Structure formats: structure tokens, C-alpha cells
Amino acid sequence: MSWYAFLAYFFAGGFIANGVPHFINGISGKKFRTPFSKPMTTGESSPVLNVIWGVVNFLIGFALVFSIGHFQFGFTLATVMLILGFVIMSVVLALILERMRKN
Numbered sequence: 001m002s003w004y005a006f007l008a009y010f011f012a013g014g015f016i017a018n019g020v021p022h023f024i025n026g027i028s029g030k031k032f033r034t035p036f037s038k039p040m041t042t043g044e045s046s047p048v049l050n051v052i053w054g055v056v057n058f059l060i061g062f063a064l065v066f067s068i069g070h071f072q073f074g075f076t077l078a079t080v081m082l083i084l085g086f087v088i089m090s091v092v093l094a095l096i097l098e099r100m101r102k103n
Helices: 003-027 047-067 077-102
Strands: none
Touching: 003 047, 003 077
């Protein structure tokens, strides 16, 4: 498999991880930050927009997984890259959101 497929799986994990808080907050009826918030750094978007943004992130992630290379679930380098992208993005999001909530 080509190196760029593994890179795509890494970013796919990041997109899927980023979709989780948007989707969960949206279906819970809570406002949450999106790139479309006004003002961008402190504003929050509606629950419906968060559901849509979460689903868009999931679709991008799944498109990267299933349209590049030959991804198969199991203990493979492809799966490790997907999980690694998911974990790293999750930790980065936790750190960023913790800092934003303190302000």
C-alpha cells in the first residue's frame, strides 16, 4: 500500500474524532463551537448546525478510509494509523477546548 494511504487513514481518524463532539452536542440540543460560529473563537453554533458539521466530518473521514487504498479492519498498519489519528485529534481537541472553556 502507498504511503499516502496511511496518511489518509491518519487524517480520517482525525476527522472522525472531530465529528464526535459536534454530533453529540448537536443531538443533545446543546450549542457548540463550529468554524461557522460568530465570533469564530468564542461564539457557538446551533445544535442543528453541529449535527450537520459532525456528519460532514464523519463523511470525510469514512470517504478517506474507504476510497483510498484497500482498508481492512484488523490489526494492520492501516488500522493503527486510523486509531492514532483519532487519539491524537481527541487529545488535541481536549486540550484546546479545556483552554477555551477556562476563558
